[in-house]
Amino acid sequence: MQRAGKWAVAGLLGVALCGCSSLTGGTTGGTGGGTGKSSSKGSAADGPEVPESTLDLERVCTDGLGFSGMPAYDRTKKTVHPAMLMNNSGDTWSQFEPPSGDFPKGWFLGYSDKPADAELVVCLENRTKATATGKVCDMETDDGKPLKIRTYNTSYRLRIVEARTGKELYKHTGEAKSDECPVYMLTSEGEDKDKYYNEVRPKDYRKRVKPFIAP
Template structure:
């Protein structure tokens, strides 16, 4: 990775609010800028169970335990890979500050493969877990601008762990360790209130691991 000051630099603007967006017209966007604030279908809550049925997740955030502890929900649909049909999944992401649901951008996956924020998480057969495991400074610095005030963003390459887990049983079906990196400046920087806006992490994008999860979701 380059650490010289010749890295592309540019200026843009920012919309201030609960979610801030800083612009940089230096290069095409690399990494997933969806941030760590993915939807959770109403917020975190403990897994619930109907009085007359086995336990199911009330919200997507409840699926954290499937990713971290291998604890499934008996009330979720059984997964049978021998059936040549779509086995819907919920995508869970942890960029370092906790697990939340993530919805791939339109066009990244065929319709029905990954449940969205408005879908019921209890309908999933699989949970795809993506966790950042390491971040390394690239030495690249990018000039950005927010409310007319310039600031510098330093970029970081990341390592991640990808897992495909059966939602009902918590059984791990597949695991992969990979890296996401770039020596370019981001076009946008998304930050939430209280987050360090001076750091930009090159994260793996959902479409980057589509071929890895496809054999399980759509065999």
């Protein structure tokens, strides 16, 4: 087995490990644009309310509370309706910008875009449940020590919500399964280094969001 180094990506403490098969379960996590102080602009006195940061959109996913100043969503219009993808892999929500190529350009707003331009908010909750697969993978740490990794299948919850009204348009609960070992894995600080969780990938929900974003 080859050795791989220990490294950090996007705030995660990464331990790269050599595996025995191809990677089939990727993480959609990421915090990128979801940083800073949460605040929103607007009130009954000074006009329609809009989010000033992606953190403000947490309430759309958690409480179904929209922002009256955001664009109205009309599915009958055959055009792209830009969405903000909010990801939750634990206790907090943050924006996630899918890598280029995962979705057609314009479907999801990026970290440099204004959250107030979104017509939809796609709320993705990862790892709502984890079940051991019983599979154990023989891996190797960066210093050459053998390490056995236990793999887990996970459940996820996907919802599509109107940004302006907070109205839920679609809900789906699915499972991310794989019987293969990862090529490498990244673990967050505090997580068990001997567990690998299969998580939902963009290709698993592209067809589910398309009828709403690009009808």
